[in-house]
Amino acid sequence: MSMSKILPVKGARDFYPEEMAMRGWLYRNIRVVSESFGYQEFEGPFLERLELYAAKSGDELVKQQSFVFEDRGGEMIALRPELTPSLARMVATRSQALPRPIRWWSFGPFWRYERPQKGRSREFFQWNIDILGVDTPQADAELAAVAAVFFRNLGLPSSAVRILVNSRTLAEIQLETIGIPSDLRQQTFRAIDRLDKMDQRKWEAYASEVGLSDDQILALQDVLTDTEAWKQSKQLVSFFEAVEKLGVSDYIEYDPSIIRGLDYYTGIVFEARDADRRHRAILGGGRYDDLVSIVGGDPVPGVGFAMGDVVIGLVLEDAGVSPELRPNPAQILLVAFDEASLLQTLSISSELRASGLRAEWYPQADRIKTQLKYADRQGIPIVLILGPDELANGQVTIKDMRSGDQISLDRSDMIEHIGEIL
């Protein structure tokens, strides 16, 4: 424990090969689903001027929850806490040149200066995927479908995760109908956001503290339990129709209490939760039609979501579908018997690599037993043994660790044989 006195910084994680294998697996799955819908990978800078975020997210968020420092030129720099503003800038910069629709995705590190807890660290990896230049509900539906297909690919059934959808446009109309004045809208949204965190009495007290009348609170509760209200929204009707055609209806449902915290959302908003609500939101997103113009470009509508690596990992674990990954990539271990055969394994290993195989050689002539044990522990499926007998006959012995079968054959036949059993 006190092996090293210098610990990782609070909320940062070491990625040993095992964890790195998991991250790589996530990244690969993200790539597969993103690309299957035609999205292109991009990346923004990890460092941004602080002002970029001030533009859109409240100053509280920026000042208290970002890693910020002053560079040597006196510039205030932030470690990026999110990608969407960078994306908006990149799109704004080439707004004229980029063919629409713009379908982009990204996976990279982000930082938030928050108190770490389960499912929340200060340094984390996030998948971002966005479609810009279209404002149709079908585009929103595609993003929800991307998320649903991703879950399905990972082995998370719709009984385990749900994508909950609402429309801010609809929510605003609902508040207006109830007679909640627009200056109470923000706070009312916040109260809605907290609905599932408080019991009813507490929530009512909170709502009344915010300035809502008893009648308004009652009416609001009606609205928030009306699971049919989406039918009043043309937007949502089209959205669910598209979701149906995309074949992911089972994952996606209307939830009038979904609001999302961010100020820049303008239309449909959604988040994914595990069915038992044991964890924070797995991903969250929505439509942001004004953001590109806020960062100084011609208006470009957009919709997208972001998913952190931490919560999805916990959810996969809970569902029992976390993959068993082998950090060691080698397909073949070359086992030597003595100094002479060890040298021979070097040239054989090169030969194997030249034919596209991943081969690792054991770097000292330990007992065969020890070397096989290493292969076993590392999960290397094939061992190539080279001892005096093999050397004398120009042969190699190839052992399949999974079946235990082994065969000695001429060196010229080894690659073909390996190809057969691999």
Added chain:
RNA sequence: GUGGCCGUAGCUCAACGGCAGAGCGCCUGACUGUGGAUCAGGAGGUUGCGGGUUCGAAACCCGUCGGCCACCCCA
């Protein structure tokens, strides 16, 4: 940023004022050309760190760092 719970071997934990331990994992041997199973042995600790109380502290007190929980917020 506020309040609370917790830090003992790589991991999960025991000892709770009086010799720092177990299981798992790791290494070695039984088995000098063959992994997994079994058995035997071994390595690995300034009890997160710093101070205080005490004859004596892993334990009690204070501080600090880290983890977790609630708040806050969730980009």
